[in-house]
Amino acid sequence: MPIFAANLTLMFNEWSFLDRFDAAADAGFRAVELQFPYDHAPDAVAARLERNGLTLALFNMPPGDRTAAERGLAALPDRFDEVRTGVDTALRYAEATGCRRLHLMSGLADAADPAAQAAYRRAVAYAASALGGRGIDLLLEPINGRDVPGYFLNSFTAAERLIADLGLSNLKLQFDLYHRQILHGDVAMALRRLLPVTGHVQIASVPSRHEPVGEELNYPFLFAELDRLGYRGFVGCEYRPRAGTLDGLGWFASQRKTE
Numbered sequence: 001m002p003i004f005a006a007n008l009t010l011m012f013n014e015w016s017f018l019d020r021f022d023a024a025a026d027a028g029f030r031a032v033e034l035q036f037p038y039d040h041a042p043d044a045v046a047a048r049l050e051r052n053g054l055t056l057a058l059f060n061m062p063p064g065d066r067t068a069a070e071r072g073l074a075a076l077p078d079r080f081d082e083v084r085t086g087v088d089t090a091l092r093y094a095e096a097t098g099c100r101r102l103h104l105m106s107g108l109a110d111a112a113d114p115a116a117q118a119a120y121r122r123a124v125a126y127a128a129s130a131l132g133g134r135g136i137d138l139l140l141e142p143i144n145g146r147d148v149p150g151y152f153l154n155s156f157t158a159a160e161r162l163i164a165d166l167g168l169s170n171l172k173l174q175f176d177l178y179h180r181q182i183l184h185g186d187v188a189m190a191l192r193r194l195l196p197v198t199g200h201v202q203i204a205s206v207p208s209r210h211e212p213v214g215e216e217l218n219y220p221f222l223f224a225e226l227d228r229l230g231y232r233g234f235v236g237c238e239y240r241p242r243a244g245t246l247d248g249l250g251w252f253a254s255q256r257k258t259e
């Protein structure tokens with residue numbers, strides 16, 4: 001069975017943010033991931049991890065002004081200084097929590113614009129080398145344009161090319177099966193091919209982004225495929241529960257039986 005990380009931004013919303021760590025551990029998770037931890041002090045997050053024996057698998061670097069619907073800054077030519085500040089902020093949280101993976105969001109920009117491409121490449125190279133010195137991986141995640149219209153990194157091919165071009169050992173793909181299925185399909189074959197550059201996996205049903213049960217993707221097959229491929233990383237459960245979080249954990253209980 002893969003090592004599942006509960007996404008505490010989307011799951012366990014019945015609890016206040018810090019209490020979600022306790023609830024996830026009580027439900028049997030050994031790892032969690034977060035979208036944005038920045039409303040809470042690094043030590044407060046670290047204390048919840050520690051008291052529950054949880055590993056923090058991943059979180060996102062600061063995405064810019066969320067109230068203005070910004071979704072990252074990396075591809076925005078005039079925002080490089082804020083990318084640098086964001087790297088410093090994210091590293092403070094990573095040091096406190098022991099997290100070894102950070103996701104850099106590209107932001108909203110025209111994927112065909114050479115200025116955006118150059119800005120993105122510069123930001124990715126800068127962030128990867130800043131993280132590399134601390135033994136932390138930088139993750140790039142293609143996101144589908146139905147959920148986030150205008151998102152710059154909207155293709156697995158573009159992510160794969162940049163990772164190959166830059167050739168930095170700590171620069172990896174965040175393979176979200178939900179986005180992959182919407183963007184390109186061919187999920188199992190893509191996993192087989194891209195596993196060597198994959199640093200983190202995420203899951204949800206398609207198209208509803210609920211529990212990994214039913215709908216378009218055959219998750220029992222895909223979980224077994226990750227095991228067959230020898231994937232030893234985390235699988236982030238980045239889904240919105242259909243009803244209650246605990247009521248929707250039948251799929252997790254079935255997977256735990258296969259352990």
Ligand SMILES: O=C(O)[C@H](O)C(=O)CO
Nearest residue numbers: 035060141143176202238
């Ligand atoms: O939306 C996603 O799939 C990302 O993983 C994310 O965290 C963006 O906020």
Ligand SMILES: [Mg+2]
Nearest residue numbers: 141176202238
């Ligand atoms: Mg994702």
